Structures are given as C-alpha cells and as structure tokens.
Amino acid sequence: MKTIKEKHSLVMRWTHWVNFPILTVMIWSGMLIYWANDEYKITIFGHTYVRFFPDWYYNLLHIPARLAEGMAFHFLFMWFFTLNGIFYVAYTIISGAWRELVPQKKSWKEAWLVLLHDLHIRKMAPPQNKYNAAQRIAYTAIIVMGIGSVVTGLAIYKPVQFYYLTWICGGYHFARIIHFALTLGYVFFFLIHVVQVVIAGWNNFRSVISGFEVVNEEPKTVTKE
Amino acid sequence: MSNPEKNKQPDTGAAVQKQINRRNFISFGTFAVLGVAAFGGWKSLYNSAIETTGITGGAHKPLRRALNKSELFFRNFFSNNHLVKTYPKSMAAKKVRQNTSIGADSKLDADNWRLQVKKLSGELLAITLDEIKALPKTELIFDFKCVEGWDQIQHWGGVRFVDFVEHFGLQPETRLNYVGMETPDKGYYIGLDMDSAMHPQTILAYEMNDMPLPVGHGAPLRLIIPVKYGIKNLKRIGSINFSNHRPHDYWAEQGYDYYSGL
Numbered sequence: 001m002k003t004i005k006e007k008h009s010l011v012m013r014w015t016h017w018v019n020f021p022i023l024t025v026m027i028w029s030g031m032l033i034y035w036a037n038d039e040y041k042i043t044i045f046g047h048t049y050v051r052f053f054p055d056w057y058y059n060l061l062h063i064p065a066r067l068a069e070g071m072a073f074h075f076l077f078m079w080f081f082t083l084n085g086i087f088y089v090a091y092t093i094i095s096g097a098w099r100e101l102v103p104q105k106k107s108w109k110e111a112w113l114v115l116l117h118d119l120h121i122r123k124m125a126p127p128q129n130k131y132n133a134a135q136r137i138a139y140t141a142i143i144v145m146g147i148g149s150v151v152t153g154l155a156i157y158k159p160v161q162f163y164y165l166t167w168i169c170g171g172y173h174f175a176r177i178i179h180f181a182l183t184l185g186y187v188f189f190f191l192i193h194v195v196q197v198v199i200a201g202w203n204n205f206r207s208v209i210s211g212f213e214v215v216n217e218e219p220k221t222v223t224k225e
Numbered sequence: 226m227s228n229p230e231k232n233k234q235p236d237t238g239a240a241v242q243k244q245i246n247r248r249n250f251i252s253f254g255t256f257a258v259l260g261v262a263a264f265g266g267w268k269s270l271y272n273s274a275i276e277t278t279g280i281t282g283g284a285h286k287p288l289r290r291a292l293n294k295s296e297l298f299f300r301n302f303f304s305n306n307h308l309v310k311t312y313p314k315s316m317a318a319k320k321v322r323q324n325t326s327i328g329a330d331s332k333l334d335a336d337n338w339r340l341q342v343k344k345l346s347g348e349l350l351a352i353t354l355d356e357i358k359a360l361p362k363t364e365l366i367f368d369f370k371c372v373e374g375w376d377q378i379q380h381w382g383g384v385r386f387v388d389f390v391e392h393f394g395l396q397p398e399t400r401l402n403y404v405g406m407e408t409p410d411k412g413y414y415i416g417l418d419m420d421s422a423m424h425p426q427t428i429l430a431y432e433m434n435d436m437p438l439p440v441g442h443g444a445p446l447r448l449i450i451p452v453k454y455g456i457k458n459l460k461r462i463g464s465i466n467f468s469n470h471r472p473h474d475y476w477a478e479q480g481y482d483y484y485s486g487l
Contacts (some may be wrong), residue, residue, distance in 0.1 A: 069288075070374075075295050138376030158487060159487050160308070160368065161486075167310075209256050212248065
C-alpha cells in the first residue's frame with residue numbers, strides 16, 4: 001500500500017530553491033566583474049589547457065565591459081545569498097537536522113562504496129537514512145563552500161577593514177583566486193547534482209518541492225478492506 | 226506546510242492517493258507561483274530605470290540605493306586603527322602598472338603648478354611642491370588594488386593628508402563631510418568621505434620608488450589612498466575643496482559605487 005513518508009522540511013526546500021536563482025545571479029554578476037581582469041588559467045608544464053574565459057564565451061553571454069553593473073548586482077545579491085545561507089545553517093543546527101547531514105566517521109569509507117554503486121561497479125549500496133554517505137559529504141561540503149565564498153568575498157570586498165579575514169585567506173590576491181575557484185566548484189557540483197537527480201527519479205525530485213516521498217509499505221496490521 | 230500529526234493513517238489506498246494529489250497540487254502550485262513571481266521580480270530589476278546623472282549616474286536606481294545602503298552598513302566597521310598591510314621595500318614592483326591618464330594626458334606645466342586649496346573662508350591657497358616636500362615625508366609600500374581586480378605592491382612617498390591638513394590650518398574644513406579633488410584641467414575628479422581622507426595612510430604622494438613621480442603616474446602630486454580602489458587615487462592633483470555635500474566623482478557618474486571603499 002502507498003504511504004506518505006515525510007522527507008524534507010519546508011525550510012530546507014525554501015532555502016534550497018531560493019538559493020538557486022540567487023547563486024545564478026551571483027555567478028553571472030561575478031563573471032561581469034571577473035572579465036575586467038580575467039587572468040586565471042590552468043597551465044601545466046607551460047601548456048595552457050583552459051583559459052577563463054575564451055572570447056566566444058564572453059560574447060555569447062554578453063559579458064564584456066559591464067564591470068560597474070556586475071559589481072552593483074553582486075553587492076546587492078550578496079546580502080540575499082548570505083542571509084539565506086545563515087537561515088539554512090541556523091535552522092539545520094536548531095532543528096537537529098544536521099545529524100542527517102553532517103558526515104559521520106563511517107561516511108568516508110561508505111562514500112566510496114556509494115560511488116562504486118553509482119558507477120555500476122558494485123551491486124549493493126550501503127544502507128542509509130535520509131542521505132547516503134556521499135550525499136552527506138557533498139551537501140556538507142557545499143555549505144562549507146558557501147561559507148568560504150562569503151569569507152573570501154568579504155576579504156576582497158573590504159580587505160583593509162577585514163584585514164584579519166584577508167590574512168586568513170592568504171592575502172588579497174589569493175583570496176580572489178579562492179573566490180573564483182569556489183565558483184567553479186559550484187558549477188561542478190551543479191552538473192553532478194542534476195545528473196544524480198535525474199537518475200534518482202521523480203519521487204526523489206518531488207520530495208524537494210512537496211516535502212514527502214511515496215513508499216510502498218506492507219500494512220503491519222490487517223485493516224478492513 | 227504539512228503537519229504529520231494531522232496525517233492520520235488513512236483507511237484506504239484511495240484516500241492516500243487523494244492526499245498525495247492534494248499535497249502535490251498545493252506545493253507545486255506554490256512553487257510555480259513563487260517561481261513566476263521571482264522571475265518577474267528579476268525582470269523588473271534588470272529592466273529598472275537608470276538613475277538620472279547627478280553626483281552619481283549610470284546605475285539602475287534600485288542597485289544604486291543598495292550600493293549606498295551597503296556603504297552605510299560597512300562604514301560601521303571603518304576605523305583609523307585598521308591599516309592596510311605594508312611590505313618590505315624589496316617587494317615593491319619596479320615596473321608600476323599604469324592604467325589611465327584621464328585628466329592628466331595634457332602636457333604638464335610643472336613650473337607653474339600650484340595646489341589650490343579652497344578654504345571655508347573663501348581664501349584660496351596656492352601651495353608649491355616645495356612647500357609640500359618640506360613637510361615630514363611618509364613612505365607607504367602596500368598592495369594597490371584596482372577596481373578591475375588586479376593588485377600590485379607599490380612604493381609611494383609623500384605627505385600624509387592629516388599632516389598636510391594640520392600644517393596648512395585646514396582643521397575647520399575637515400569638520401565637513403567630504404573632500405573633493407580635481408585635476409588641473411578638471412578632466413578627472415573624485416569625492417572622498419572625510420574619514421577615509423583623514424585615514425593615517427592617506428598620502429599626497431610626490432615620489433614613487435624613491436624617485437620623483439613620473440608624469441604617467443601623476444606628477445607632480447597624486448593621491449594615494451589605500452582604503453579606496455585605484456579609481457579614487459587621483460593623479461596630478463590641481464585643487465582640493467571641502468564640502469558637506471558629496472563632490473562630483475568621475476567614476477561614480479559611470480555606474481560605480483560612490484564610496485568604493487576597501
């Protein structure tokens with residue numbers, strides 16, 4: 001028999017979906033800013049593999065020569081990004097939901113088994129509650145990355161007033177690199193995340209909007225049918 | 226949205242299905258409505274009117290308000306005790322980056338150059354470079370930060386603005402809220418909040434790497450203000466004025482934050 005099983009709280013769903021457009025605007029406006037000094041690339045042994053970003057990419061997204069506009073958007077949406085993040089983290093701590101989220105001692109080993117399972121190398125996945133071991137690591141990491149973005153962001157936004165943050169981030173120059181690298185991390189996370197959600201299917205996806213999953217349960221006690 | 230206490234185990238599969246449908250309808254409906262509203266809100270922000278150019282210009286009106294409000298918030302963290310990090314002389318760049326020469330691209334008439342300071346009394350000071358050089362010299366080797374995103378460790382020498390103010394008796398002027406500076410041809414101009422101008426590391430520089438300022442770096446006298454982006458570090462200062470109203474500012478008129486503080 002079909003049964004409703006509660007899965008995600010309203011706060012979790014709210015902050016998840018609010019974060020999505022905000023982060024999109026932050027990444028977009030961040031690119032408008034980055035364009036003005038686009039010096040990052042991946043070079044190994046003198047050969048440049050990736051240049052952030054090629055001209056066709058900038059032109060496709062209409063990025064060039066919009067630095068002031070980018071800063072104005074970035075410095076408005078930083079507030080929403082930060083407040084939404086604080087709201088989620090505070091809720092997770094107060095409600096105790098962090099217990100389902102934060103990696104446990106065994107998660108590190110189990111995550112490997114989850115990975116093998118997802119890659120169809122191993123048949124059995126380790127038993128799990130709300131999140132499996134790989135999810136615990138990924139979803140906690142993304143929160144840590146969010147905090148990292150706020151801290152490195154502040155470190156390059158007010159490097160004199162928040163000199164201690166800038167110092168913690170390895171200086172102004174390095175803080176900007178971390179800030180950029182974290183953004184690449186979000187994009188990478190997003191790609192994997194979407195693939196996993198598609199594979200996991202409708203029931204799982206719905207739970208992040210409706211809050212519940214539908215499970216088939218054998219009734220324990222016999223009811224009149 | 227859902228209270229598990231209320232969801233008493235329904236008797237039949239049909240009742241469960243009905244509840245699933247109901248909750249799906251409510252949550253997906255809400256999701257769609259909020260999604261459309263968010264998109265509409267974004268569209269109206271993205272297409273919001275550009276401010277009419279006055280002291281500031283070029284920015285969407287709501288974004289300009291946000292920039293100004295953010296300044297008011299972060300101003301609470303400003304302190305004269307917060308100093309920009311300084312470096313040993315050996316780390317200073319030999320080839321100092323030069324971005325623009327707006328307002329300083331005409332030929333410099335060094336002999337006739339005077340720094341004009343407009344006092345509250347209406348008196349106009351015309352200060353020679355030698356008078357400025359006679360004041361105690363302060364050297365600063367710090368990481369210069371451009372609004373574009375690059376930074377470079379640079380070595381500047383000159384007179385602290387606070388020392389300059391004290392020597393020329395400008396204390397009454399510094400009770401006003403803002404300082405304005407302009408190039409002699411008025412092609413480039415900046416406005417500073419008084420706290421930033423009076424920061425102990427704000428200097429009127431006449432030396433770079435122990436040599437007199439090159440023309441491209443703002444000879445004979447330029448502003449070095451580490452609590453601001455490079456756009457506020459005016460080259461070839463021609464005049465200084467004081468006001469309770471924000472002085473006009475070249476880049477603030479083009480969509481940048483008026484304060485651009487670091």
